Amino acid sequence: MTAEVWWLFLGYTVPMVFSPGPGNTVLATAGGRFGIRGSLSFWLGFEVANVALCALYGFGLGRVLHDVPWLHPVLKWGGVVYLLYLAWGFFRSTASSGGASEEPAQLGYGEGFLVVALNPKIHSMILVMFSQFLDPAMAMFTQTAQLTLAFLAVCVVCHFPWIYGGKLILGRFRSERAMRIQGWTFGLCMLAVAGYVAFVAPA
Numbered sequence: 001m002t003a004e005v006w007w008l009f010l011g012y013t014v015p016m017v018f019s020p021g022p023g024n025t026v027l028a029t030a031g032g033r034f035g036i037r038g039s040l041s042f043w044l045g046f047e048v049a050n051v052a053l054c055a056l057y058g059f060g061l062g063r064v065l066h067d068v069p070w071l072h073p074v075l076k077w078g079g080v081v082y083l084l085y086l087a088w089g090f091f092r093s094t095a096s097s098g099g100a101s102e103e104p105a106q107l108g109y110g111e112g113f114l115v116v117a118l119n120p121k122i123h124s125m126i127l128v129m130f131s132q133f134l135d136p137a138m139a140m141f142t143q144t145a146q147l148t149l150a151f152l153a154v155c156v157v158c159h160f161p162w163i164y165g166g167k168l169i170l171g172r173f174r175s176e177r178a179m180r181i182q183g184w185t186f187g188l189c190m191l192a193v194a195g196y197v198a199f200v201a202p203a
Helices: 003-018 022-058 061-066 069-092 109-117 120-134 141-169 177-201
Strands: none
Touching: 003 120, 003 141, 022 109, 022 120, 022 141, 069 109, 069 177, 120 141
């Protein structure tokens, strides 16, 4: 692949990956509530799911899934339900129990994987990426592997600031009252993202 193609690839992927969206909102939320170290398992699941989708779409299986008309609504509403579940977890953490707020269960590998797997934006982004940058005249396996590794590198670089920003801004406030406010704030963020996915994002 030529240098020109790689510059075009970066021009497409960096803004798409770094821009605000459901995934980055949850990454910032995890960073703010659990810190960088506490978010590593969630972040790992997040990036492994990105690699899995790259393999799926890059090796052609995505074309089969793309032709199934009910796939997109299933992903969309599955993502909405999962975001509502996350919101419920944060709201539940604000309930007093013996005078202290209950700490929500830490987001782990499985949650990170699901956030990506149920996000239609990421499916569309990766599908478009391969449709634009794969050259049929070149070895498909090599190109798919190169694009997948490059996409993973972009994801790691662009997702870390969201986690760190969440930790930096929100992680400083650890009092009981601050944790309760964070629970409501994060829960409302999840509700807002779910509402956007359900009623504003393209079907």
